[in-house]
């Protein structure tokens with residue numbers, strides 16, 4: 001006499017629950033990124049608390065838009081190549097941002113920058129930098 005294996009009995013429900021959990025995590029990460037973006041674009045901060053790098057990547061936000069306070073250009077940083085643990089909150093990256101152009105002109109690492117928002121893509125002609133505030137130059 002044989003019985004049905006546990007694999008046969010439960011594997012479908014185990015798989016379904018795991019998929020539900022992954023979908024819920026992705027949803028939560030996306031909402032956290034949207035909430036942070038709304039706060040940064042609407043109120044310009046405060047940046048902390050912010051989603052973790054891994055959460056942003058999971059939600060499909062692969063880039064962080066940063067504005068250099070020296071030359072006021074908006075640039076994007078790819079979050080998947082940042083050499084920090086994936087649990088690092090996004091706002092902690094602010095102090096490591098340096099502008100290549102400003103550093104070349106000044107001959108020292110120019111680090112003053114402002115976090116703008118998380119983005120799913122780089123800045124291109126089709127996906128321009130995020131809205132600027134009225135009265136802001138350029």
Ligand SMILES: [Zn+2]
Nearest residue numbers: 068071099102
């Ligand atoms: Zn600059």
